[in-house]
Structure formats: structure tokens, C-alpha cells
Amino acid sequence: MKKNEKDNHKGRILGRRLARELTRNELELVAGGVSTWTLTYPPDGPYRDKP
Amino acid sequence: MTRILIPTYPQDVHAFEVALALEDRGHAAVLWHGSDFPTLASASIEIRGESLDWEIAGPDLDGGRPPFDVVWHRRPTPPVLPDDLHPGDRPVAKRECQAFLDGLYHLAAPDAFWVNPLESFERAENKPVQLREAVRAGLTVPPTLMSNDPARIRRFLDEFHGRAVYKPFYPAQWDADDQMAVLLTSEITAEDLPGDELLRLTPGIFQARIDKAHELRVTVMGHHVVTARLSSQEVEETRLDWRAAGAKLRIEPDRLPEDVEQACLRLMRSLGILFGCFDFIVTPEGGHVFLEVNPAGQFLWVEESNPGIPLLAPFVDFLLSRDPGFRWRPAPDALRHADYGPRALDGIRALHPRHRDPENTYVSSDLPQEAVR
Numbered sequence: 001m002k003k004n005e006k007d008n009h010k011g012r013i014l015g016r017r018l019a020r021e022l023t024r025n026e027l028e029l030v031a032g033g034v035s036t037w038t039l040t041y042p043p044d045g046p047y048r049d050k051p
Numbered sequence: 052m053t054r055i056l057i058p059t060y061p062q063d064v065h066a067f068e069v070a071l072a073l074e075d076r077g078h079a080a081v082l083w084h085g086s087d088f089p090t091l092a093s094a095s096i097e098i099r100g101e102s103l104d105w106e107i108a109g110p111d112l113d114g115g116r117p118p119f120d121v122v123w124h125r126r127p128t129p130p131v132l133p134d135d136l137h138p139g140d141r142p143v144a145k146r147e148c149q150a151f152l153d154g155l156y157h158l159a160a161p162d163a164f165w166v167n168p169l170e171s172f173e174r175a176e177n178k179p180v181q182l183r184e185a186v187r188a189g190l191t192v193p194p195t196l197m198s199n200d201p202a203r204i205r206r207f208l209d210e211f212h213g214r215a216v217y218k219p220f221y222p223a224q225w226d227a228d229d230q231m232a233v234l235l236t237s238e239i240t241a242e243d244l245p246g247d248e249l250l251r252l253t254p255g256i257f258q259a260r261i262d263k264a265h266e267l268r269v270t271v272m273g274h275h276v277v278t279a280r281l282s283s284q285e286v287e288e289t290r291l292d293w294r295a296a297g298a299k300l301r302i303e304p305d306r307l308p309e310d311v312e313q314a315c316l317r318l319m320r321s322l323g324i325l326f327g328c329f330d331f332i333v334t335p336e337g338g339h340v341f342l343e344v345n346p347a348g349q350f351l352w353v354e355e356s357n358p359g360i361p362l363l364a365p366f367v368d369f370l371l372s373r374d375p376g377f378r379w380r381p382a383p384d385a386l387r388h389a390d391y392g393p394r395a396l397d398g399i400r401a402l403h404p405r406h407r408d409p410e411n412t413y414v415s416s417d418l419p420q421e422a423v424r
Contacts, residue, residue, distance in 0.1 A: 020237075
């Protein structure tokens with residue numbers, strides 16, 4: 001994954017501008033079949049609503 | 052027999068695997084999926100004079116009555132309401148559900164061994180508090196600015212020009228069809244910033260970029276410290292943030308210097324936690340720089356990547372010990388993730404259709420603004 005360098009995020013917050021873009025296939029390669037580690041279910045951090 | 056309550060979500064491999072291991076050892080582990088409440092699960096608290104009774108019930112939930120000896124406060128999930136509930140009723144129902152569940156957690160097992168203690172929950176996961184308390188505990192942290200003030204952010208980036216990173220307070224992901232965007236630690240310069248009006252809408256964490264020899268993932272349970280060296284500088288994708296390609300990491304057993312280990316334990320005492328997953332940078336000069344501690348962090352992936360680093364067995368023994376000062380002694384017949392991981396995945400696949408997924412508050416839509424509205 002590369003830092004998003006496209007200038008197509010006018011009007012978006014900083015975090016979205018810096019987020020790395022990838023396809024679902026690329027995501028599976030990132031996880032590499034390790035069942036107890038994923039990028040999308042956050043590896044760290046609880047599921048809970050934030051105010 | 053020890054009775055363990057585990058609040059979590061239906062696809063949590065860690066919770067399912069630890070529960071399997073506990074049951075094989077003859078103990079009772081009860082998984083409580085908060086997202087099943089209130090549509091699939093019910094709960095009650097009844098107070099009559101001095102007597103307190105409570106009960107949780109739902110799919111695959113046997114034994115949801117007190118007493119519990121241990122509560123692994125793994126990843127309690129908020130209630131999920133049905134989509135067809137009247138929009139005007141939704142905020143009220145959600146608030147009532149959450150208030151009730153919060154009360155239940157507080158009353159459920161006040162004398163049990165909690166990992167982590169309920170009262171630590173808010174404070175321990177708060178990044179500004181962590182960084183401040185880490186310094187007080189004797190750890191080194193990178194120069195850090197947390198702000199939404201455009202002028203201060205620009206000054207900070209100027210000071211560390213070309214050597215600064217940005218990170219969010221929480222994970223974030225945007226989904227659109229087959230494409231997604233994941234926010235990790237990113238290099239940043241002033242040229243990356245949006246206009247001031249937009250910049251001030253989202254505070255962020257801005258830090259000086261620290262040179263890395265490698266990184267450490269340190270899992271602490273009681274006083275048992277498991278240190279894994281992550282060779283994050285060997286692969287281009289993991290140099291800035293190893294989560295970008297976690298499965299490619301070479302992971303080896305390591306040790307923390309005694310003074311850093313003691314500082315970690317001081318930080319945990321300060322935050323009120325008994326379990327935590329620490330992330331450290333080790334600099335080319337051998338310094339240890341604290342990044343964060345995750346009170347509900349993942350840990351079995353370390354053993355999955357390197358079976359020579361036991362984590363399932365010590366964690367199960369830690370829960371059963373009910374000892375804040377726990378230290379693990381390896382046994383020849385110790386539990387192994389390799390034996391339980393596949394069983395946990397099979398079990399989750401079988402049971403998942405009977406449960407309700409939590410609302411993933413970290414994922415938002417990346418569709419055009421008009422479509423989201």
C-alpha cells in the first residue's frame with residue numbers, strides 16, 4: 001500500500017486524504033492467512049460507540 | 052471449576068479460542084455478545100431488599116447467571132437495534148439499552164477477577180492519557196502534538212519538516228464497493244494538509260518520526276511479560292506502520308531491558324490495567340520509544356506467526372490464577388494456539404449465523420457525498 005498521493009479528495013478530512021487505498025484482494029494479501037490478525041477488524045481497539 | 056464471563060462480539064477468534072481452551076481444562080466460559088442485545092438476547096437485574104439477582108440469556112448462551120469468578124472484559128459491544136425501528140425511537144432505545152448494560156456490567160461480578168478492571172476502561176484506552184502517564188512512568192515517547200489548531204499543527208510540521216507522522220486516535224476505514232481506504236500511521240508534511248476550515252474539524256496526533264532498528268510487541272499479563280521482536284524494517288510496506296503488512300513480519304522472541312519492563316508495569320498500575328499489548332520502537336542506538344498500549348489488544352497472532360512464543364497458555368493460566376502479580380511457568384503439556392486456532396475458526400463459522408454483528412463504528416462509507424445522504 002502506498003500513501004494516497006492522488007489529489008482527488010477535495011473537501012475530505014486529513015485522515016481520509018492520508019488513508020492508504022487498497023482492494024479487497026490486496027487486503028487479503030495483507031492479512032496473509034493469519035486468522036488472529038486482520039487489518040480491518042482493528043487489531044487493537046474495542047468495538048464500542050464513541051460519543 | 053472456575054466460571055469465566057467474556058463479553059465480546061460474535062467473530063472474536065481470541066475470545067472463542069480462549070473459551071475453548073478453558074472448557075477443555077474443565078472450566079466454564081460464557082461468551083456474552085453484546086450485539087445480540089436486545090434483539091436476540093435478554094437480560095434482567097432484580098433487586099429486592101438486600102438481594103440482587105441478574106441473568107443474561109440468548110443464543111448459545113448457557114449459564115448466564117451469577118456467580119462468576121473471572122470476567123475477561125474482552126471487547127464488550129454496544130447494543131444493536133433493528134433497522135426498522137422508528138427513527139424517532141432509536142436514540143431513546145439505544146440510550147436505555149446502553150444504560151442498562153452499563154449497570155449490568157457494574158453489578159454483574161464486583162468481586163470477580165476482572166481483566167481489565169471495569170473502572171480502567173475509559174482512561175486506559177485514551178491516547179493522550181497514555182502518553183502523559185507513559186512519560187510519568189519513565190518511558191520515552193516521541194515529541195507529540197495532539198491538536199485541531201491549524202497554526203500549531205503547521206508550526207509542528209515545520210519544526211520536524213519531512214520527519215513527522217500523523218496518526219488517528221482510533222482506527223478508521225472507508226469502504227466503497229471493492230475499494231477501501233485504511234488510515235494507518237502516515238508520513239506528513241504541511242503540503243498534505245487540507246485548508247484550515249477542514250483541518251480544524253478533526254483533531255489528530257502529530258509526532259516526530261523516530262528512526263527504527265526494529266519494533267517490539269510486548270504483551271503483559273499480570274507481571275508476565277512476553278516480548279516479540281518485529282523486523283518491520285526488512286519489508287518496505289511495514290517500515291512506517293507494521294500493520295500495513297502484518298503477516299509479512301518476521302517475529303522472534305526478545306527481551307525488554309529491566310528498566311523498560313519496570314516502567315511498563317508502572318504505566319499499567321497508573322492506568323489500572325492488568326493486561327496490555329505495548330508497541331515500542333527500538334532505535335538504531337538501542338533506545339526504546341513507547342508508542343501505545345492496547346488494553347484490549349490482539350495477541351494470538353504473535354504465537355500464530357511464531358509458535359515458539361507462547362501466548363495462549365500463559366493467558367489462560369493468567370485468567371485462572373486470578374493473580375494481578377501473575378508470572379507464568381511453562382509446562383510440558385501447555386496449551387498451544389496451533390491446536391485451538393482451527394477449532395475456534397470452525398466454531399465461529401458454525402455459530403456466527405445465529406448471532407448479530409456489532410455496528411462497526413470504525414468503518415464508514417466512501418461513496419460520494421450525495422449517495423451517502
